Amino acid sequence: MVRKKVFLVVIGAIAAILVGSLTHFKVIAQSPTDLDLAVYHAPIHYQDTDSTKYRGDYITRFDYDSDWRGTNNWDNLQFPLNAHAYYSVAETCTHWFITYSFFHPQDWTDIPFDQEHENDLEGQLAIVRKDGSTFGKLEGIVTVFHTDFYSYTPSGSPLLNGAENIDGTLTMSSYNGSLHPLTAQEAKGHGLKAWPYTGDFQGASNEDGIIYYPSKTTAEVPASANDRNVQYLLLDVFAPSGVWQHQLDEASLSSSSALTFASWGTFKGDSSGGCGDGTPTCSTNSANAPWGWDDSNDGSVYKGEMALDPAHLTDVYFDGLGTFDTTYIRNRFIQNLRDRGYNSANLPQGWPTQLNLNSLIGKLKNQCL
Template sequence: MPDRFRTAGRSLAAAVLAAALTTGGLAAPAPAEAAVSRAELALRWAPIHYQDVDATGSHALGGRSDYITSVDFDGDLNGRNNWDSAASSGASFAAHAYYSVSETSTHWYITYLFFHPRDWTDHPFFETEHENDGEGIMFAVERDGSTYGVLRGAVSVAHSDFYSYTPAGSTWTGGRENVDGTLQTQSSPHDSFAHPVTAQEAQGHGLKAYPQYNINGDGIVYYPSTVAETPSNGNDRDVRYKLVDIFASGGLWAQRANANLFANLGTFAGDNSGDCGVGTFSCSTNSANAPWGWDDGNDLPGRGEIATDSAKLAVEYFSIPGSLSRAYTYNPYASAAAALREAARTAPPVVD
């Protein structure tokens, strides 16, 4: 079970965040690329995350429905009881986020997933709710010889649409898709780095680069870390979240065939039990996705390729000077790539 209470002290003791100089939020070049683990890489580029919170209405649970947490926040891996479990006194809202890393000789691609037990609304008409919610972002990092590389571009998931961003000074520009904005960076009080900044709306939890979504009234600012803190309330502006490897032993990827957690390829299982949909238009079922199920149906990359073939997505979304290898030196999704492509081709669309 994840930690339920705030860990005392604010210093991040992890050795992975040793002091380093940064320039405009982008890692300064070094003569030769130093060895860095994928966990270190994911922690360095993990976003500072602004989460808007709405405490109104019974489905808000006083704001807790907008807190990020782990998929087993209720002590099990059953996706069909999460709506009800969120209201339980035993539910843990210790902050977690999931990540995966793939590599080519020229770039790293890091995907982050933020999970909520409820996608909810307090509107009485024309809007649906559903159990479970998974949205996130992929960062493309050029291997420029420095320890952590240089951030070049990002693509975020907001419901059934993708949005692309570049940080200030990036050499990448719009490709088949226009760049939707600038990816800002911000210093963290818990390490020596400037991190990209993302934000999620309340209720539906679409994710974009800050401040395209922002905190409106109450909200939580989450900082990447190796510990999981629980917000003290819905207006806590300093909460650390713990990164969890999607490919950890027994982790999210290992559970992909668990019918209690996933209804089909990359789609979380969720039903319409409890009060989901009560007082609004409806409660839809099996309506949230893991990264290998994310899709923008209007764009060329296939379902899940934002995570499973990030280099392909980068080429489609951006104009990229210099070299970009499409040959992976490490891609944990690759062993199932053919099955993923076939299943994605035949799977029914899932609209978040």
Template sequence: MSVKGRIAAVLAAALVSAGLMTPAPAHAAVSRAQLALRWAPIHYQDVDATGSHALGGRSDYLTRVDFDGDLNGRNNWDNAGQPGASFAAHVYYSVVETGSHWYLTYFFFHPRDWIDHPFFETEHENDGEGVTLAVEKNGTDYGVLRGAVTVAHTNFYSYVPAGSSWTNGRETIDGTLQTQSSPYDSFAHPVTAQERGGHGLKAYPQYTIDGDGVVYYPSTTAETPSGTNDRDVQYALVDIFAAGGLWAERDNANLFAGLGTFAGDTSGGCGVGTFSCGTNSANAPWGWDDGDDLPGRGEIATDPAKLAAEYFTVPGTLSRSYTYNPYSGAAAALKEAARTAPRIVD
């Protein structure tokens, strides 16, 4: 520091001490909600209006688990077709943190996993798939995006954005995670996409819109699509760890048939005219599993540092010690349940 700089600093300190000057406030770290909003995906949802189970395309719209006004997982297929059903767009998220990284999991919910033909595929009540992003802390407010793992049924797919320092690990990287500017903020967001019907989720354009579809943008507003081909719909985020949220309801037997597995039955016409209807066939993030890979059931959300270490080669520091992880309080129960639970076919 120059002589003038030292003099200015001493003078400023003296003025603060004398009560004649207020010190500048320290820069506040962004909240987890702000972090989740900044990295939330721009999301391409393919839509099909074919057949009665599609509900004119509404079965492919994103919504909340309690879109019908209750937390009963066994009436969601039925209530999706009722006049009072809300398809205002919401996406659930959780944030866990280590000394080196943030891990952001986004969970996309549909009341129906549906098909419109009778051959070899099953439908089921409730559908939950998503993505976990790894963001490296680099001294900036929001860090830098390094990698992503998506959930498509019972398989995981890994991606890195252009320029990422992360490379293949035990699993081969499946593609590039594209980014796109949002009209609702100043950030470039990762871009994801889901297929119609079964709602497998991958990085765009490995899935994309084929004909009708909805493009969802992260926001603080929950909009309802105006129709099956609405390319500008805002979605709001819902914290999985919020009071009364999904994690708090994990032992609610009306919503979950087991730890991480949504309750669902065959009422309301599920499976009628198709091959079959499965029961208790959808998962929350702490139930996601790729049975062929080493991370255990649910660890994509509950222990994502382990997932990152398995799926990628990471230069530099990859801390495995969590400084914030509400899932960890139930880690023993989660691991025991994962060890003994049957594999859910989504």
């Protein structure tokens, strides 16, 4: 009887300890995958098309023609143009920074004495605060419009004008359970802004254009130049044998030896296949990857920082940031360069002179305090 009583007392004490521990237990939400995060915040994308050569305005992937040669993409427009967009994610203790980029095989024109070039990649940066929810809260975007960047914020965002002015308010639309920003690209030259700030396509039935919707699984080909519902597949920039891998593999090669890149952040492109035929001229090696994007007049933000150091770009462009971390617990661009042995004394061929690689590497850290 005594043993049974002692046993019950012991069991009761253990139960009390467990119950007491549970009152202090905090459930931590599982972090989203980069793909889930990218899809959640990906834009619903309005692509203006021009009837002169509407296939030149379809978005696709760089290797849509089954190779990574930069100098035959203009030539191969007859290949299927399944819709894709690239994404990458960098992370600080306060924010996720997601780049999205849309590839076109041609930047073309039908205007006399204008210029065109092979390959075209323009896109945007999404600034997402880690607010305790699974996917965070979108605070603003910065878009690439040729050699200028434009900033937009959704209603209610705390972000204010910094060294650069905010250029407009984001329109948001619900799709697959989350709110997505609406973005737009011109026909022909494909400069990108928030919708409806560029192009002649706003979605009306009498306008030429395609509305692309983000997907984790599906890459559709538009049924026509006036398709209002086409899914684009999100591709991780860091995927094995992907676009970033090709940049790293060619980072020390000369332009003549490389297949995909002419120099750091710049794709190869030539005048074969009819680029520049007629009155336009054709420029070569004129399209940039996200780590080569540059605004021509944004002061202390240098070429490539939208991808390589998005926290610094955000810190310069905006005020009203609140608690804001400028160092990275994840930044594959910087980590991979460091791991390949690159530093300020051993730079990739064509690395921008104003961007200090050692300083970038110094912004990596292991954890949040």
